Structures are given as C-alpha cells and as structure tokens.
Amino acid sequence: MTGRIELPQGTLDLLVLRTLLSGPQHGWAISERVQQVSSEVLSIQQGSLYPALHRLERRGWIKARWGTSDNNRRAKYYELTRSGAKQLESETAAWRKLSLAIEQILEGA
Amino acid sequence: MLDDLRFRARSLFQRNKVERDLDEELHFHFDREVQKYIGRGMSQEQARRAARMAFGGHEQVKEDCREARGTGFIELTLDDAKYAVRQLVGNPTFSIVMILTLALSIGANSAIFSVINGVLLKRLPYEQPERLVRLFLSNPTYPKFPLNPWDFLDFRARNHSFESIAAFTRGDVQISGDGEPAKLNGFRITSGYFRVLGLRPELGREFDYQAEIPGNGLRVILSDRIWRTRFGSDPNIIGRKITLNMQPFTVIGVMPAGTEHPGNEYHSVAYGESVDVWWPFSFAGNSTQRGSHFIEGIGRLKSGVTAEGARAEMNSIMAQLGREHPDGDAGWSVLVVPLYAEVVGTARQMLLVLLGAVGIVLLIACANAANLLMARASARQREIAVRLAMGAPRLRVVRQLLTESLIISCAGGTLGLLIAFAGVRALVMLLPADFPRANDIHVSWPVLLFTLGVSLATGILFGLAPALQASRTDPKDGLQKSARGTTSSRHQNRLRSALVVAEVGLASVLLIGAGLMLRTFLNLIHLDPGFKQDHLLTATLSLPRAQYKSGEQTARFYSDLVAKLNATPGVESAGAGSDLPWTGYDENTGFTIEGKKPRPGEDFHARYHMATPGYFTAMGIPLIAGRSFTDADKKDAQPTVIINHAMAATYWPGQDVVGKRMSFADNPTKDSDWLRIVGVVGDVKDRPNSPGAEPAFWWPENQAPQPEMSIAIRTRSDPRQAIDELRQAVRQLDPGLAVADVKLMDEVAVSSVSTPRFTFALVSLFAGLAIILAAIGAYGVISYTVGQRASEFGLRVALGAQRGDLLRMVLAQCAKLAVPGTILGVILALSLSRVVRGLIYQVSPADPVVITAVVALVLFVAMLASYVPARRAAGADPMTTLRTE
Numbered sequence: 001m002t003g004r005i006e007l008p009q010g011t012l013d014l015l016v017l018r019t020l021l022s023g024p025q026h027g028w029a030i031s032e033r034v035q036q037v038s039s040e041v042l043s044i045q046q047g048s049l050y051p052a053l054h055r056l057e058r059r060g061w062i063k064a065r066w067g068t069s070d071n072n073r074r075a076k077y078y079e080l081t082r083s084g085a086k087q088l089e090s091e092t093a094a095w096r097k098l099s100l101a102i103e104q105i106l107e108g109a
Numbered sequence: 110m111l112d113d114l115r116f117r118a119r120s121l122f123q124r125n126k127v128e129r130d131l132d133e134e135l136h137f138h139f140d141r142e143v144q145k146y147i148g149r150g151m152s153q154e155q156a157r158r159a160a161r162m163a164f165g166g167h168e169q170v171k172e173d174c175r176e177a178r179g180t181g182f183i184e185l186t187l188d189d190a191k192y193a194v195r196q197l198v199g200n201p202t203f204s205i206v207m208i209l210t211l212a213l214s215i216g217a218n219s220a221i222f223s224v225i226n227g228v229l230l231k232r233l234p235y236e237q238p239e240r241l242v243r244l245f246l247s248n249p250t251y252p253k254f255p256l257n258p259w260d261f262l263d264f265r266a267r268n269h270s271f272e273s274i275a276a277f278t279r280g281d282v283q284i285s286g287d288g289e290p291a292k293l294n295g296f297r298i299t300s301g302y303f304r305v306l307g308l309r310p311e312l313g314r315e316f317d318y319q320a321e322i323p324g325n326g327l328r329v330i331l332s333d334r335i336w337r338t339r340f341g342s343d344p345n346i347i348g349r350k351i352t353l354n355m356q357p358f359t360v361i362g363v364m365p366a367g368t369e370h371p372g373n374e375y376h377s378v379a380y381g382e383s384v385d386v387w388w389p390f391s392f393a394g395n396s397t398q399r400g401s402h403f404i405e406g407i408g409r410l411k412s413g414v415t416a417e418g419a420r421a422e423m424n425s426i427m428a429q430l431g432r433e434h435p436d437g438d439a440g441w442s443v444l445v446v447p448l449y450a451e452v453v454g455t456a457r458q459m460l461l462v463l464l465g466a467v468g469i470v471l472l473i474a475c476a477n478a479a480n481l482l483m484a485r486a487s488a489r490q491r492e493i494a495v496r497l498a499m500g501a502p503r504l505r506v507v508r509q510l511l512t513e514s515l516i517i518s519c520a521g522g523t524l525g526l527l528i529a530f531a532g533v534r535a536l537v538m539l540l541p542a543d544f545p546r547a548n549d550i551h552v553s554w555p556v557l558l559f560t561l562g563v564s565l566a567t568g569i570l571f572g573l574a575p576a577l578q579a580s581r582t583d584p585k586d587g588l589q590k591s592a593r594g595t596t597s598s599r600h601q602n603r604l605r606s607a608l609v610v611a612e613v614g615l616a617s618v619l620l621i622g623a624g625l626m627l628r629t630f631l632n633l634i635h636l637d638p639g640f641k642q643d644h645l646l647t648a649t650l651s652l653p654r655a656q657y658k659s660g661e662q663t664a665r666f667y668s669d670l671v672a673k674l675n676a677t678p679g680v681e682s683a684g685a686g687s688d689l690p691w692t693g694y695d696e697n698t699g700f701t702i703e704g705k706k707p708r709p710g711e712d713f714h715a716r717y718h719m720a721t722p723g724y725f726t727a728m729g730i731p732l733i734a735g736r737s738f739t740d741a742d743k744k745d746a747q748p749t750v751i752i753n754h755a756m757a758a759t760y761w762p763g764q765d766v767v768g769k770r771m772s773f774a775d776n777p778t779k780d781s782d783w784l785r786i787v788g789v790v791g792d793v794k795d796r797p798n799s800p801g802a803e804p805a806f807w808w809p810e811n812q813a814p815q816p817e818m819s820i821a822i823r824t825r826s827d828p829r830q831a832i833d834e835l836r837q838a839v840r841q842l843d844p845g846l847a848v849a850d851v852k853l854m855d856e857v858a859v860s861s862v863s864t865p866r867f868t869f870a871l872v873s874l875f876a877g878l879a880i881i882l883a884a885i886g887a888y889g890v891i892s893y894t895v896g897q898r899a900s901e902f903g904l905r906v907a908l909g910a911q912r913g914d915l916l917r918m919v920l921a922q923c924a925k926l927a928v929p930g931t932i933l934g935v936i937l938a939l940s941l942s943r944v945v946r947g948l949i950y951q952v953s954p955a956d957p958v959v960i961t962a963v964v965a966l967v968l969f970v971a972m973l974a975s976y977v978p979a980r981r982a983a984g985a986d987p988m989t990t991l992r993t994e
Contacts, residue, residue, distance in 0.1 A: 050174050050177075051174050075137050
C-alpha cells in the first residue's frame with residue numbers, strides 16, 4: 001500500500017484513454033494495467049473508474065462491446081474511438097505542457 | 110452531440126438492459142478482484158472481504174454511473190416516483206384521505222378560477238376592448254341615467270376624444286310571416302354601432318347615417334342565429350323584405366356568430382349572443398326637447414385618450430349644452446365608464462370573495478396535508494434513519510419526500526380537474542340569469558394551467574416543511590427510538606399544533622362568512638315584496654304601431670283581453686300593466702302638485718306606470734286608500750291617477766291624499782290639466798333588496814294607452830294552466846301577436862335572489878369543506894399525541910386515575926387547539942368585514958348570532974373530532990403499558 005498516490009483531478013480520463021491505446025480492454029484490466037505500469041504507484045479507485053468509463057462512452061471517445069474474457073466469461077470491452085484517439089493526443093500534449101511547467105518551477109525554486 | 114443524445118436516450122429507454130449490463134460488468138470486476146486476492150494466497154473469505162473493501166459501495170458506483178450517463182436526474186426522479194407510489198399504495202387510507210381532500214380543494218379552486226377566467230380575465234370579444242367605454246348622464250337624483258338623443262348627436266359632433274361613438278336602445282320587434290309570430294330581442298342602434306365595437310357584418314353592411322333619418326328606418330341587421338333558424342341561412346337574404354312589427358323591413362346585414370351584446374342598463378338584456386335583430390334608431394321630433402333620456406352611449410376612445418380625459422371633455426360639452434338648453438340639459442354631468450368595468454362591475458367583488466374563500470379552503474387542505482405528512486414522517490423515522498445511515502445524502506431524502514408530496518398533489522389535481530369539470534357545469538346552472546359573461550365560463554387552457562400550477566405549488570407548500578424536518582432526523586436517534594414506538598420532537602408537535610390552530614381559525618372565518626350569507630339570504634326571501642308571488646302568471650305583449658295606430662285601439666285591445674281573461678274559469682283576476690316588479694323598469698317624469706311649490710333645487714318627480722282595472726288585484730298589491738281603476742276611468746272622463754305609499758309619504762306627508770290633484774302641464778289652468786288621485790297602493794321595491802320603494806304613480810291604460818304591456822293573471826290553482834288560455838285569448842283577438850316572456854312570478858322571485866343564493870351556496874360549501882378538513886386535522890393531531898402518550902395514560906390508570914380524568918385530559922388538549930383557533934378566526938373575520946359588506950343585506954358583519962353560532966359549532970366539531978382518540982386514551986390498559994415499558 002505504501003507509495004501509492006491518489007490520482008490528481010482530471011487525469012483519470014487521460015490514463016484510461018492511454019491504456020486503451022494498446023487495444024480493447026475490460027474495466028478490471030484497465031485498472032490493473034494502470035497500477036502495474038505505474039509500478040504500483042497509481043491506483044484507480046474502482047468507484048470512479050466505472051463512472052469515468054460511462055462518461056467517456058457518452059462523449060463518444062470510447063465505445064463498448066461485449067466479448068469473452070481470458071477466463072471465458074462475458075465481459076464488457078472498451079476500445080478507443082477515432083475521436084477518443086484525438087482527445088488522447090490533445091490531453092497528452094496538455095499534460096506534458098503542464099508537468100513540464102511544474103517541473104521548471106520546482107527546479108527553479 | 111447527436112451521439113451524446115442517442116446515448117442518453119438509449120440509457121433512458123433501454124434502462125433495464127443498461128442496468129443489467131452495468132450489474133454484470135461490476136460483478137465481473139468484483140470476481141476478478143477476488144480471484145486476484147486468492148491468487149495472492151488469501152482464503153476465499155478474506156479475498157471477498159478485501160475485494161469489497163477495495164470496491165466501495167456497489168450501489169454508490171451504480172448511482173455514479175447513472176449520473177455519468179447523463180440520465181441521473183430523470184432516473185432518480187423515476188425511482189423516487191416509483192418508491193413514492195409504492196409507499197402510497199402501501200398506506201391506502203392515508204393516501205385516499207390526502208388525495209381526496211386535495212382533489213376537492215383543488216377542484217373547487219379550478220372551478221372558481223374557471224368563472225374568474227371567463228368573467229374577469231378573458232378579454233371582451235371586441236377589437237381592442239380596453240378602448241371601449243360606456244356613456245351615461247348623472248345628476249344628484251339619477252346617478253346613472255341614459256342619454257337624450259339630441260344630446261347624443263351633439264356629443265357625436267363636438268367630441269375629439271372618441272374614434273367613434275354610437276347609441277343604442279332596446280327595441281324588441283315582433284316577427285311574422287315566416288313561421289309562428291315571435292317576439293325577438295331587438296336593439297335600435299345608430300350608425301357606427303358595430304364599428305365602435307370593432308365588429309363587421311358577415312353579410313351585407315352596417316347602417317349608414319341615412320338610416321337615422323325618420324322614414325328611412327325600415328332596415329334590419331339579423332343575428333347569425335336568427336338568420337340560420339328563421340331563414341335557413343339563406344345566402345341571398347340581403348335585400349329581402351321581412352315582416353317586423355307588421356311592417357316590411359329590408360335585410361341589409363347579417364352579423365357573424367359570436368356577436369355579443371355589450372350589455373345595457375335600461376330594459377337590460379343579458380350579455381352574450383342575446384340579441385336577435387338590430388334596426389336603426391331614428392332621430393325624430395324636436396331637437397330642443399332635451400328632457401327625455403332613453404338611449405345608451407358607447408364609444409371607442411382614440412388611442413392615447415383615457416376614460417378620464419374623455420370624461421373631462423364630455424363634461425365641458427355637457428356644460429355648453431346646459432347653457433344652450435337650460436331646460437333639459439342643465440345640471441347633468443357625463444360618466445365615462447370603461448366597458449369592462451361596466452360589464453363585470455357587480456360580479457367582480459363577489460367573485461373575488463369566492464376566490465378568497467376557496468383559496469382559504471386550499472390553505473386549510475395544505476395545512477392538513479402537511480400535518481398528515483408530518484405524522485407519517487415520524488412514523489417513518491426508522492425508515493428515514495436507515496436511509497441516512499446507509500449514506501443517503503439528506504438532500505436525497507428531502508427529494509424523495511417531496512416527490513411523494515408532489516405525486517399526492519398531482520393525483521389530487523387530476524381528480525380535482527374532473528371535479529372542476531362537473532363543478533363548472535353546476536356553477537353555470539346555479540348562476541343568476543343576468544350574470545355577466547356566464548356564457549364565457551368553461552374549463553379552458555388557462556384553467557388547466559392554473560390547476561397544474563396550483564397542484565405543484567400545493568405539493569411543495571405542504572411537502573417542504575415535513576420533508577425538511579424528516580431529513581433532520583438523527584440516524585442514531587431514529588434507529589434507537591423507533592425500536593419503541595414512534596416519537597417526535599417537541600418542536601414538531603408545536604408545529605403540528607400551530608397548523609391545526611390555523612386550520613380551525615381559517616375554517617371559522619369561512620363559517621362566519623357562510624353564516625352572514627345565510628342571514629342575508631333569509632332576510633331577502635322573507636322580505637315582503639309588496640305583492641303576492643304565488644299563483645301568478647305573467648307575460649308581455651307588444652302591439653305593432655303600424656296596426657294599432659290610435660290610443661283607443663290599443664286601449665280597447667287590452668281592455669278586451671283583460672275582460673276575456675277574467676271570464677276564463679280558474680282565473681281569479683287578470684290585469685295589464687306597463688311593467689312587472691323587479692324587471693328593472695325605470696321610467697320617470699316630473700310633475701306639478703296643486704297648491705305646492707317645489708323648494709329651490711327640489712323637483713317633483715316619480716316613476717310612472719300604466720295599469721288596467723284589475724292589475725293591482727291580480728298582482729296582489731294592496732289598496733291602502735281610495736279605490737282601484739275601473740272601466741269608468743275612460744279617455745274622456747276625469748283624468749285619474751293612483752299613487753304608491755312612498756309617493757304619498759314623500760309629497761303629501763301626513764295628509765289624506767285621495768282627492769288631491771297633480772298635473773303634467775307646465776301651467777295647468779283647465780280642469781282637464783289636472784289628474785285626481787283616486788287611490789293609494791302599497792309599495793313595491795325596484796329590487797327585492799332595494800333600500801326602499803321609489804315614489805311612483807299609475808295612469809289608467811285607457812287614459813294613457815301604452816302598446817307594450819305586461820299581463821298579470823292570478824289563478825286559483827296551478828298558474829301554468831292559464832298559459833294556454835292566455836295564448837288562446839290573444840289569438841282570438843289578434844292572431845298575429847306573439848305572447849312573450851311567459852313566466853311564473855314564483856320563478857321570477859326565485860331568480861331575483863339567485864345571486865345571494867349562489868354566494869351563500871358556494872360559501873357554505875367551502876365552509877363545510879373547511880370545517881371537515883380542520884376536523885380531520887384536529888383528529889390527526891389528537892389521536893397522534895394520544896398514541897404517543899399511551900404509556901403515560903397506562904401509568905396514570907395504574908396509579909389510580911379515573912377514566913373520566915383521562916377523557917377530560919384529552920378533551921382539554923383539544924380545547925387548547927380549538928379555542929385559540931376560534932378566537933383567531935373571529936378576529937380575522939371581523940377584520941375582513943369590509944370585504945363582505947357589499948354582499949350582505951340587513952346583517953352586520955359582526956353579527957353576534959352568527960359569531961356565537963360559529964364559535965359553538967367549531968368547538969363542538971373539535972370536541973367531536975377528539976372524542977374518538979379521547980375514548981381510546983380513557984381505555985388505556987395499564988398492564989399493556991407496564992409490559993411494554
């Protein structure tokens with residue numbers, strides 16, 4: 001549990017979209033993957049993951065379809081749409097800019 | 110954007126599927142999580158537990174997902190509504206009482222609002238009706254008087270305030286030739302009458318100025334109804350000659366359906382599509398004769414001119430006329446009354462009082478509903494506490510409870526609308542015949558909107574306080590206490606008691622109002638009208654001047670008719686008179702009294718009538734002194750006159766007036782200039798509730814023949830049987846005559862009190878509703894507190910209290926609500942006395958009988974309402990109490 005930090009506001013969408021860039025995934029896999037890739041530093045509250053998925057679906061950035069999971073159960077897979085990919089690009093750029101700026105301030109101080 | 114909408118719509122309409130999917134998705138996640146933990150070596154049990162911890166509230170996640178789908182609000186509302194309906198169905202007595210009381214109150218409000226909307230709010234059916242005004246003359250003796258035709262012509266020529274003005278006067282006609290002869294409601298109008306109203310004929314045209322010249326008047330404009338019913342909608346009617354009053358009239362126009370009569374004062378005809386024909390008013394005679402007043406003015410103000418401005422100008426014209434014609438025109442001023450005020454004037458106050466009364470009923474119903482809701486909310490404390498403990502936000506609980514009260518109020522409103530539909534029909538039937546714009550009263554769109562608005566407002570009004578209060582429930586307290594019966598805070602008890610006090614107070618106000626209306630009504634029906642209404646049949650006849658050219662012919666017709674009727678078996682007496690009581694007859698004249706000079710500023714005047722022998726006996730008007738008319742009062746005999754008691758008392762106070770003489774000549778010299786008073790009859794007031802009778806006298810019909818007469822027939826048995834005999838007698842004398850306005854005087858008497866009866870009936874209905882609601886409220890609170898104090902009562906019994914003591918305790922608690930409520934009501938009623946003063950007759954707004962009776966009734970009803978719970982308290986079983994404690 002140590003070393004985990006809560007996701008900053010507004011970054012959840014970015015992480016979900018980025019995770020889906022490598023292919024369709026179901027919700028549980030998305031949260032696991034974020035945790036793994038971030039070396040267990042970031043954890044997604046499951047309470048916020050699903051509302052986020054539904055919100056992204058409503059906005060048309062991801063779309064959902066039912067598929068079969070690796071353990072042969074019906075699972076809901078989300079995949080990135082074209083507009084989702086574009087959104088990911090712009091959000092990534094925005095995030096880079098933001099973290100760079102924060103970095104500079106921290107360095108300069 | 111479109112995708113977004115589609116997504117939301119799918120979420121909403123395929124809600125079940127979407128919900129199932131969500132469930133499955135979340136379960137899948139949960140199971141994977143469990144597997145993950147098991148994979149790390151946890152036991153099944155531990156793994157499930159850890160997963161649940163990580164997952165958080167399943168329901169909360171679902172809720173958030175719904176929110177994220179953008180359909181949260183609607184879904185939540187649907188959920189709330191479903192839940193509320195389940196609650197209501199599960200508690201049918203509560204729901205039925207709430208919905209029914211609200212339905213009655215909202216229905217009554219909608220019905221009264223329908224009347225208000227039709228009569229007061231709906232625009233008059235003319236173009237720019239706000240610019241229409243009515244013109245009257247006024248002087249200290251006659252505050253509202255018709256115009257003189259020559260004055261009217263001068264007004265028309267000299268004014269700058271009006272776009273156009275016109276005059277009209279009642280002129281019924283008898284139609285013959287096409288089917289049965291019939292009397293039609295007619296008006297004689299000047300050119301431009303319809304232009305003033307902003308109405309155009311659907312066929313033909315309106316009269317031009319030529320038609321006003323004597324000799325050009327044989328033209329007529331028909332109403333749509335007459336054109337359809339009498340002339341089969343003949344498209345070639347224009348130019349056709351029809352027979353009116355035995356003369357050939359040329360049809361020059363047909364007015365469209367919906368041409369409404371703007372109402373009139375003098376020989377008035379009801380509002381609405383009540384006029385059948387219009388024919389030209391002719392300006393005949395000598396234009397210096399300004400003394401007779403019988404036409405009514407109507408005008409359309411120029412834009413930007415106010416009624417006040419027009420009045421100032423008309424008064425300066427009147428002042429000029431007064432200088433030009435000092436005999437007839439001096440001393441008059443002009444009234445300019447907006448048409449709207451003229452039409453609805455008398456009805457307005459009554460309707461507003463009714464609206465107030467019915468509004469009070471609604472307030473009481475709201476207080477009642479709030480009370481019942483609060484009682485139930487405390488019974489539901491446990492449920493609410495559980496919801497709060499489960500993490501439901503307070504707002505959510507308030508929302509839930511408000512949804513419930515809105516569902517109740519809207520159900521009540523819907524049911525109320527049905528009541529309103531039936532109620533409006535009943536109201537219109539009950540309305541006095543001469544009620545303005547009764548034909549415009551319907552349940553219409555504004556009424557539907559009003560009902561919706563009232564329902565929502567009511568739901569929020571009675572739901573908000575209980576909902577807020579319930580949401581303040583402390584989950585811990587709620588859960589603990591509810592294990593042992595229901596409780597509620599002192600604060601809540603106080604609020605509920607205050608509501609009952611207010612209910613009782615408002616109900617008392619309405620009851621006092623109803624009591625005053627009842628006394629008014631009783632006073633009116635017990636008034637001595639001055640004549641006998643029973644066994645009396647009346648009708649009117651009008652002899653066409655074209656056929657009855659001389660006074661002798663007219664007089665002979667009526668004397669023959671009366672003789673024939675008197676010879677009919679079953680007829681006790683019959684006679685004819687120029688008018689009947691209570692019909693608004695208002696013909697006045699000045700005169701000279703032998704040996705008496707008027708004081709400066711005084712002018713001898715009285716109402717004049719004509720009568721045949723037998724008229725007074727038939728009407729049942731008592732002869733106080735002298736004699737009645739006989740056949741000896743002929744044309745060339747000594748001119749005679751019979752006066753009423755009021756005239757004798759006004760002009761010959763304390764004297765024996767029989768044998769005194771009066772005259773209508775300016776300088777009576779000859780013996781034949783003088784009329785001898787031969788009799789004095791009892792007074793008949795203008796209206797049943799007029800403060801006193803006007804001075805009046807009668808000429809014998811033989812000496813002052815009048816072609817339009819009313820027939821009065823007093824019968825031994827049912828006067829209806831005389832209808833055929835009257836028609837037959839008229840037909841034998843002149844087959845071309847129409848017998849019109851056949852009425853039983855009993856019915857006329859009944860309709861003369863229809864306005865006070867209407868007000869009384871409605872206010873009583875509302876007061877009845879109010880007191881029942883207040884009783885329900887009191888019952889609710891008392892039985893609730895009795896329930897709360899059950900154990901206390903049990904203990905008291907165990908400690909030796911008598912049953913009677915407990916009964917008294919509960920009744921005393923009820924008195925604590927009822928007494929302040931009644932006092933409040935009486936104070937409120939007294940402060941409102943100004944409002945009802947115009948609607949009551951010969952009873953003070955602070956009538957002690959009414960107030961005492963209401964106080965007694967309210968206290969009695971309150972005691973009755975608390976008697977059942979009091980009995981329950983008295984029956985408290987100490988053993989039960991001790992066991993539960």
